[in-house]
Amino acid sequence: xxxxxxxxxxxxxxxxxxxxxxxxxxxxxxxxxxxxxxxxxxxxxxxxxxxxxxxxxxxxxxxxxxxxxxxxxxxxxxxxxxxxxxxxxxxxxxxxxxxxxxxxxxxxxxxxxxxxxxxxxxxxxxxxxxxxxxxxxxxxxxxxxxxxxxxxxxxxxxxxxxxxxxxxxxxxxxxxxxxxxxxxxxxxxxxxxxxxxxxxxxxxxxxxxxxxxxxxxxxxxxxxxxxxxxxxxxxxxxxxxxxxxxxxxxxxxxxxxxxxxxxxxxxxxxxxxxxxxxxxxxxxxxxxxxxxxxxxxxxxxxxxxxxxxxxxxxxxxxxxxxxxxxxxxxxxxxxxxxxxxxxxxxxx
Amino acid sequence: xxxxxxxxxxxxxxxxxxxxxxxxxxxxxxxxxxxxxxxxxxxxxxxxxxxxxxxxxxxxxxxxxxxxxxxxxxxxxxxxxxxxxxxxxxxxxxxxxxxxxxxxxxxxxxxxxxxxxxxxxxxxxxxxxxxxxxxxxxxxxxxxxxxxxxxxxxxxxxxxxxxxxxxxxxxxxxxxxxxxxxxxxxxxxxxxxxxxxxxxxxxxxxxxxxxxxxxxxxxxxxxxxxxxxxxxxxxxxxxxxxxxxxxxxxxxxxxxxxxxxxxxxxxxxxxxxxxxxxxxxxxxxx
Numbered sequence: 001x002x003x004x005x006x007x008x009x010x011x012x013x014x015x016x017x018x019x020x021x022x023x024x025x026x027x028x029x030x031x032x033x034x035x036x037x038x039x040x041x042x043x044x045x046x047x048x049x050x051x052x053x054x055x056x057x058x059x060x061x062x063x064x065x066x067x068x069x070x071x072x073x074x075x076x077x078x079x080x081x082x083x084x085x086x087x088x089x090x091x092x093x094x095x096x097x098x099x100x101x102x103x104x105x106x107x108x109x110x111x112x113x114x115x116x117x118x119x120x121x122x123x124x125x126x127x128x129x130x131x132x133x134x135x136x137x138x139x140x141x142x143x144x145x146x147x148x149x150x151x152x153x154x155x156x157x158x159x160x161x162x163x164x165x166x167x168x169x170x171x172x173x174x175x176x177x178x179x180x181x182x183x184x185x186x187x188x189x190x191x192x193x194x195x196x197x198x199x200x201x202x203x204x205x206x207x208x209x210x211x212x213x214x215x216x217x218x219x220x221x222x223x224x225x226x227x228x229x230x231x232x233x234x235x236x237x238x239x240x241x242x243x244x245x246x247x248x249x250x251x252x253x254x255x256x257x258x259x260x261x262x263x264x265x266x267x268x269x270x271x272x273x274x275x276x277x278x279x280x281x282x283x284x285x286x287x288x289x290x291x292x293x294x295x296x297x298x299x300x301x302x303x304x305x306x307x308x309x310x311x312x313x314x315x316x317x318x319x320x321x322x323x324x325x326x327x328x329x330x331x332x333x334x335x336x337x338x339x340x341x342x343x344x345x346x347x348x
Numbered sequence: 349x350x351x352x353x354x355x356x357x358x359x360x361x362x363x364x365x366x367x368x369x370x371x372x373x374x375x376x377x378x379x380x381x382x383x384x385x386x387x388x389x390x391x392x393x394x395x396x397x398x399x400x401x402x403x404x405x406x407x408x409x410x411x412x413x414x415x416x417x418x419x420x421x422x423x424x425x426x427x428x429x430x431x432x433x434x435x436x437x438x439x440x441x442x443x444x445x446x447x448x449x450x451x452x453x454x455x456x457x458x459x460x461x462x463x464x465x466x467x468x469x470x471x472x473x474x475x476x477x478x479x480x481x482x483x484x485x486x487x488x489x490x491x492x493x494x495x496x497x498x499x500x501x502x503x504x505x506x507x508x509x510x511x512x513x514x515x516x517x518x519x520x521x522x523x524x525x526x527x528x529x530x531x532x533x534x535x536x537x538x539x540x541x542x543x544x545x546x547x548x549x550x551x552x553x554x555x556x557x558x559x560x561x562x563x564x565x566x567x568x569x570x571x572x573x574x575x576x577x578x579x580x581x582x583x584x585x586x587x588x589x590x591x592x593x594x595x596x597x598x599x600x601x602x603x604x605x606x607x608x609x610x611x612x613x614x615x616x617x618x619x620x621x622x623x624x625x626x627x628x629x630x631x632x633x634x
Contacts, residue, residue, distance in 0.1 A: 052531055072534040079535040085528040089550035098546075099536035143532075150536060 001064065003028035003186055004049070004154055009058035011044055011210075018044040019210045022058070026154075029184045031177070033197035036207035037233070042190045043158055045207075049188060050156050051075050063153050078147030082159040084139040086131040092118070092142050093127035099150035117145040120179060137168035144176070148183065155180070155187045161196065173199060194234050198222065206230045228346055231274055238280070238315040239272040240290065241348060250345060253313060257288045261344040270348040277305070279342035280317035282328065286337035290315050294332045308336055391605065397598035410595035411603070419585055420600075427582035430498070431567035434505040435560045438513045441506065443556070446517045447548055450526045457518075464514035467507055472572040479504055480576065497577045504573050509563040516562070520555025521548075558615040565608055 002025035009022035019041040026032050034042035047053040049060060051072030060068045067075050086095050096117055097110040105113075118124045121141040131139055140160055147155060157176070161169045177200050180187050191197050197204045198218040206213040206221060206229070214226040225231035232239075242252030244265050250257045250273050257273050265271050273288075280290075292310030304319045306328060317336045319325065328334050399406050414420055442464075449460050467475070479500055483490040490496045526548070533543045549556070571583040590597045 050531070050535055052534070072531070073537045073539055075535070077535055079532065081528050081532060083525055083528050085525060085532040087529065087532075087547055087551070088524065089547075089553075098533075098538075102537045102542065146532075146536070156535075 001061070002026055003030075003063060004188075005059070005061040006045070006049070007059040007061070009045065009048060009055045009060070011041070011048060011053060012056045017210055019048075019055075022212060024205065024212075024215065026186060026188070028186055031180055031187045031189065031200060031202045033189045033191055033201040033204045034207055035191060035194060035197040035204050035234070036213075037192060039209075040207040041210040042192075042205075042207050046156050046158055046188060046190045049154070050077055050079050076150065076153050078150060078152035078155045080140070080143050080147050080155070080157045080160045082163055084131070084136070084143050084163075086139055086143055086146070088131055090130075091127065092123070092129050092131070092134070095131070095142060096127075096146045096149050098146065103150065113149055117149055120148075120182075121145045121175070135168075136164050137172055140164065140172060141175070144179070148179070148185070153186065155185050157187065157189045159191055160189075162191075162193070176200065198234075206234065208233070231346065236277050236316065236318075238275045238277060240275070240313060240315065241270065241272055244269045244271055244345070248340075253310070255289055255291075257343065258340040259343050259345055260341045263345045265345065265347055271345045272348050273343050273345055275315075275338050275343040277316045277318040278303075278320075279338045280315065280336045281338065282306070282317065282319065282334060282336055284335045284337050286339045288340060288343065289335055289337045291333070291335040294328045294330050294334055297327055297330060299327075306334075306336075308334060391602075394598045394601050397595055398602045400595065410599035414596050414599050414603075423580055423582045423585035426580065427568045430502055430505065430581065431564045433502045434509060434567050435563050437502060437506040438509045438563055439556060439560070442510065442513045442517050442559075443549070443552070444544065446514060446521055447526065447544065450518075450521045451530060461514065461518075464510040466510075468511055472508075472570070473576075475504060475507075476573045476576040479573075491577070494578065498579060501574060501577050501579050504577075505563075505567050505570065508566055508570065508573075509559075512562040512566070513559040516555045516559030517552060520552040523555075524551045554618050557618055561611040561615055565611060568607075569604070 004024075004026040006022055006024045009019055010017070011019040022041075022045055024032070034045060036042050044053060048055050049062075051067070051070060051074075055068060058068070059066060062075070062077070086092075087098065090098065093111075093114050096114045100110045100113055114127065115124070118127055121144060123138060123141060123145075126134065126138065126142070131142070134142065140163075144160070160176070161172055164172065173196060176189075189197070189200060198221075201218060203216060204218055204221050205215045208229045214221055214230045216224075221230060222235055225234060231237050240252050240257065242250040242257060244263055244267050245251050245256070246267060247262050248258055248260065250259070250263070250271060252273065259273065263271070290308065290310065290313075292308040292314070295307045295309040295314065296305075297307075298305040299321075302321055304321050304325065304327060306317045306319060308315055308317065315336065398410050399408070402409055445460065449457055480491065482488070483500055490500050529547055529551070530543055533547045538546070569583055570581075571587055574581040574584050575587070586597060586600050589600065
């Protein structure tokens with residue numbers, strides 16, 4: 001049996017269903033992200049693991065123990081909140097040691113553990129500081145140390161980076177991953193930021209409207225999205241409408257587009273051909289073509305984003321920047337192309 | 349010329365705003381001095397009497413007489429004890445209530461607020477007669493002795509303090525993120541008592557102090573209820589004094605004012621402190 005098991009979890013509020021049919025088995029030491037837009041039930045699910053919400057039905061088992069109805073203070077989970085939630089009346093050291101003090105650990109043990117954790121989060125000298133004297137990023141590190149101090153069986157993080165500046169966010173993201181690997185602690189991470197989820201996780205759970213859309217490693221989620229929602233929520237995506245001709249061809253506005261993923265839809269059905277912008281290239285070098293006029297060219301540094309229009313349809317091509325790249329101008333007639341193995345077909 | 353144009357255009361606007369602010373400044377000072385006059389005239393008159401016990405010359409005789417009166421000591425002590433007891437009762441009722449309303453029943457906030465405001469609506473005389481009717485007959489015969497009447501008095505005072513105490517505590521709770529702090533403490537293994545005592549109370553320190561000081565001021569100054577419940581408190585003593593003396597009650601009044609001001613100063617000072625300032629001072633001092 002996996003280390004943390006959520007079995008057919010369902011959560012209903014007064015007049016809505018927040019989560020349904022949630023089934024997940026997390027292995028010990030695994031880093032799993034819940035990814036989805038706000039209101040998709042990811043935070044509610046996390047709060048059920050923490051014990052702040054009770055599932056309407058289903059079971060939660062942690063390390064072989066059924067904790068479905070256990071009180072939050074009787075679960076041995078560490079929680080990090082979006083708003084840091086450090087106790088303002090306590091020093092950093094007291095914050096980190098709070099959980100151990102409640103467990104009646106000896107003073108020496110607490111002090112040693114607190115120092116160990118402050119070193120882990122690279123704030124060894126801040127033990128006597130008060131939370132209001134620290135920056136947001138530092139406060140969130142302390143919150144992480146506080147959650148880890150009690151040696152929880154599972155670490156829960158609820159959008160821990162969304163209150164921080166972009167730069168601090170990247171830095172702390174790497175810190176979280178480093179610490180998680182170092183301690184080998186089972187971690188559930190809730191976020192609406194796909195980049196965060198991709199960069200951190202062993203597996204990502206994509207959620208929408210209380211339902212799990214897809215569970216898998218980031219590579220699989222991104223390259224082989226199982227549902228239309230996942231395809232459009234994770235990463236950017238071109239959708240070219242057309243009708244099915246045969247198992248590997250779609251007729252689209254004068255062009256024949258071929259895919260090497262067998263088409264499941266019936267011949268004549270309306271479908272969309274899906275392809276990621278980075279698979280598109282300028283010129284007619286690849287099998288599938290799309291010709292039109294350049295509507296915009298955005299220079300983003302590492303990539304250049306070119307939007308090509310033809311009538312009502314438009315596609316975006318992300319080109320890798322290089323010094324020899326010849327940028328098209330707005331209004332130019334261009335052809336972009338992509339290989340058959342890069343695209344797949346979904347029902348319109 | 350285009351370079352100089354913008355400043356020229358802005359000049360008249362500046363003059364106008366300056367004029368307007370000068371006008372409103374004068375008005376503000378007028379109101380300020382009006383208020384000073386209104387508030388301080390009675391105080392100056394009282395002080396005049398207090399420091400003038402022996403016709404004509406400045407003296408502290410009135411203060412000496414008051415402070416050496418054994419009845420002053422006993423009644424004042426009684427009132428202070430009542431005040432402390434009231435504060436404890438009021439805190440024990442209001443803090444958990446306000447905490448629970450904020451955390452779990454935010455929709456009831458306005459209802460609870462209304463209930464705590466009732467002492468403003470119900471005159472003290474009505475309240476005390478209600479209490480007398482209620483507790484002078486069975487099943488609860490609390491007005492048989494002076495001691496048990498005192499319990500009723502303290503409970504009545506606690507009710508009187510609710511509007512101030514609830515407001516102070518509610519403001520304090522709004523200033524901290526009650527829900528997340530509670531959940532953070534829970535996930536670290538804390539139960540309700542620990543959360544209230546170790547996390548919520550300490551973070552409400554300033555709010556609780558200002559509520560407590562206001563309660564103190566009310567209890568030390570309340571006459572009606574104490575009088576009808578036959579309690580010999582400080583205001584009752586003061587009222588008796590007024591009937592027979594001139595300078596002594598004035599001296600008492602001046603002292604009461606001084607105490608109130610000190611209390612207000614303490615509230616103002618405390619509310620400016622950042623969390624941790626106290627313990628930090630303590631640590632540096634030791």
